[in-house]
Amino acid sequence: MSVQWPEKVIFCEVGPRDGLQNEPSTLAVERKIALIEGVADAGVKIVEVGSFVHPKAVPQMADTDEVARTFRRVEGVEYRALVANLKGVERAMASGITKVKLTVSASESHAKANLNKTPRELIEGFKECAAFAAAHGMEVSGAVSTAFGCPFEGKVPPSQIREIAGRMHDLGLTELSLSDTTGMANPRQVFDLSSMMIKEFPAVRWFLHFHNTRGMALANIVAGMQAGVVRFDGSLAGLGGCPYAPGASGNIASEDMIHMFHEMGIETGIDLGHIIALAGQLRDWVGHADSAVLKAGTCAELVPLTAAKKQG
Amino acid sequence: MSVQWPEKVIFCEVGPRDGLQNEPSTLAVERKIALIEGVADAGVKIVEVGSFVHPKAVPQMADTDEVARTFRRVEGVEYRALVANLKGVERAMASGITKVKLTVSASESHAKANLNKTPRELIEGFKECAAFAAAHGMEVSGAVSTAFGCPFEGKVPPSQIREIAGRMHDLGLTELSLSDTTGMANPRQVFDLSSMMIKEFPAVRWFLHFHNTRGMALANIVAGMQAGVVRFDGSLAGLGGCPYAPGASGNIASEDMIHMFHEMGIETGIDLGHIIALAGQLRDWVGHADSAVLKAGTCAELVPLTAAKKQG
Numbered sequence: 001m002s003v004q005w006p007e008k009v010i011f012c013e014v015g016p017r018d019g020l021q022n023e024p025s026t027l028a029v030e031r032k033i034a035l036i037e038g039v040a041d042a043g044v045k046i047v048e049v050g051s052f053v054h055p056k057a058v059p060q061m062a063d064t065d066e067v068a069r070t071f072r073r074v075e076g077v078e079y080r081a082l083v084a085n086l087k088g089v090e091r092a093m094a095s096g097i098t099k100v101k102l103t104v105s106a107s108e109s110h111a112k113a114n115l116n117k118t119p120r121e122l123i124e125g126f127k128e129c130a131a132f133a134a135a136h137g138m139e140v141s142g143a144v145s146t147a148f149g150c151p152f153e154g155k156v157p158p159s160q161i162r163e164i165a166g167r168m169h170d171l172g173l174t175e176l177s178l179s180d181t182t183g184m185a186n187p188r189q190v191f192d193l194s195s196m197m198i199k200e201f202p203a204v205r206w207f208l209h210f211h212n213t214r215g216m217a218l219a220n221i222v223a224g225m226q227a228g229v230v231r232f233d234g235s236l237a238g239l240g241g242c243p244y245a246p247g248a249s250g251n252i253a254s255e256d257m258i259h260m261f262h263e264m265g266i267e268t269g270i271d272l273g274h275i276i277a278l279a280g281q282l283r284d285w286v287g288h289a290d291s292a293v294l295k296a297g298t299c300a301e302l303v304p305l306t307a308a309k310k311q312g
Numbered sequence: 313m314s315v316q317w318p319e320k321v322i323f324c325e326v327g328p329r330d331g332l333q334n335e336p337s338t339l340a341v342e343r344k345i346a347l348i349e350g351v352a353d354a355g356v357k358i359v360e361v362g363s364f365v366h367p368k369a370v371p372q373m374a375d376t377d378e379v380a381r382t383f384r385r386v387e388g389v390e391y392r393a394l395v396a397n398l399k400g401v402e403r404a405m406a407s408g409i410t411k412v413k414l415t416v417s418a419s420e421s422h423a424k425a426n427l428n429k430t431p432r433e434l435i436e437g438f439k440e441c442a443a444f445a446a447a448h449g450m451e452v453s454g455a456v457s458t459a460f461g462c463p464f465e466g467k468v469p470p471s472q473i474r475e476i477a478g479r480m481h482d483l484g485l486t487e488l489s490l491s492d493t494t495g496m497a498n499p500r501q502v503f504d505l506s507s508m509m510i511k512e513f514p515a516v517r518w519f520l521h522f523h524n525t526r527g528m529a530l531a532n533i534v535a536g537m538q539a540g541v542v543r544f545d546g547s548l549a550g551l552g553g554c555p556y557a558p559g560a561s562g563n564i565a566s567e568d569m570i571h572m573f574h575e576m577g578i579e580t581g582i583d584l585g586h587i588i589a590l591a592g593q594l595r596d597w598v599g600h601a602d603s604a605v606l607k608a609g610t611c612a613e614l615v616p617l618t619a620a621k622k623q624g
Contacts, residue, residue, distance in 0.1 A: 214604045216575075
């Protein structure tokens with residue numbers, strides 16, 4: 001058997017949005033800006049900077065306008081924000097954010113529980129967002145959440161994902177993410193669903209977004225690469241837990257993912273040491289982390305032989 | 313691209329040996345026996361029950377003779393113990409253990425730091441073990457530790473692993489394990505090294521043994537399966553940390569690995585619920601664990617829809 005690995009991958013940092021959104025204490029605007037500027041300086045080419053949603057829905061994101069207006073832009077970096085409706089797109093534009101992301105759950109029960117609408121109704125509502133964005137030269141990205149499983153329904157049929165992706169594609173979206181919102185994906189499923197989506201929608205730039213809830217995130221990334229996906233989301237320090245499993249792991253840690261890519265000889269264009277420093281800083285700010293590399297260090301950090309004597 | 317997955321895999325539980333060996337408090341004999349009997353009852357077909365080494369070297373394993381004499385055997389299950397020399401093989405036989413495992417480090421500095429011998433010298437010393445075992449109808453298994461990297465030297469050249477594996481094979485060993493003692497393996501390396509070893513030594517039954525130190529263990533197992541390996545070690549509750557990175561993750565948790573196999577539709581013949589219960593019991597006994605499934609539950613455990621309302 002043979003396996004092909006990509007020469008390079010594209011990494012998107014979602015910590016400032018997905019990582020932080022469920023943190024109980026609001027991180028100061030200056031710190032959010034430091035993270036966004038830090039990852040861009042480290043070489044990350046796509047950064048999800050926040051979400052323009054109702055401040056009561058996600059209090060941590062109430063300051064996204066201020067953050068978005070203020071951070072220093074790095075040439076060549078895409079800054080993306082989550083929006084849920086036309087108001088969000090307008091706020092994004094007013095804050096100088098030219099790329100927005102619309103999310104729809106693949107699961108009826110998940111969509112209804114969160115927003116009291118069916119996935120189709122949600123996508124209908126996105127039409128005006130896409131039209132406004134097109135009229136103002138903004139790019140629209142999309143995400144299908146619970147694509148690999150819903151905590152209420154279990155597995156979502158691939159045909160349902162395809163239908164939803166098709167409707168999102170029809171809105172004129174340039175890129176789509178398959179999001180494993182609650183960490184239910186497994187490598188076989190990732191390979192099969194990713195392969196199918198790439199085949200059905202070859203013009204779409206596909207992203208995969210994994211949570212490490214059951215420890216499978218890096219295994220899923222490996223399977224995704226084998227299906228031909230080269231774009232992956234991660235979150236500094238592994239922030240962003242699962243709301244249905246308190247205490248469980250959150251998004252896959254950016255530093256763990258980038259470390260794996262580099263160990264495999266896959267280019268990211270990112271300075272791993274810089275990312276690890278930022279992850280450590282964020283851990284100190286929020287008081288927790290879920291990151292193997294923050295605990296163990298990288299594979300490249302060798303131990304002086306004298307240390308071995310102490311181990312006996 | 314296409315990917316092939318095995319229909320079934322063979323899982324070996326190493327918790328009673330590798331998981332426990334660095335635990336500071338000795339687990340009572342009855343509890344060790346309960347673990348060994350429990351995993352066999354749950355359907356595990358290979359169990360590493362302890363090590364017959366000098367009690368001063370590994371105090372936790374000082375009672376392996378008593379454990380090995382006492383536990384209830386399950387028909388069809390292989391009980392294996394780690395040994396380091398002829399004395400260990402004799403003790404194994406006296407305790408009714410008919411399968412022993414010899415380990416050699418692929419790295420000169422690691423071997424010298426631990427045992428003050430080169431890998432070749434160690435293998436020379438194994439000859440009498442293998443001869444004794446053969447004369448008494450015992451099976452000998454082998455492990456190449458630091459096969460994917462040494463904490464002092466870094467990566468070990470594949471040619472060096474091949475040479476050591478060849479010398480072990482010449483001793484008459486029926487199965488060999490590539491062990492990632494300090495969690496330095498990455499999926500590309502696992503695929504390449506496993507493929508090479510299977511090709512060079514097609515008669516050997518190959519095992520892979522991963523630590524989750526940098527979060528890559530399940531990803532490495534995925535890569536190993538694609539290279540054709542179907543035998544994997546795991547440790548209940550993820551016990552067995554890295555001596556060079558205190559607080560880092562240990563062996564990949566049995567329950568996380570078996571959960572992934574089952575989610576992928578790969579048979580293990582093991583009752584996952586039983587394994588999770590044992591892992592939880594062990595966590596309570598030793599006071600810690602490193603297990604995604606113990607924290608988050610399985611993917612199959614759905615949440616009642618009413619719980620969603622509370623999330624807003």
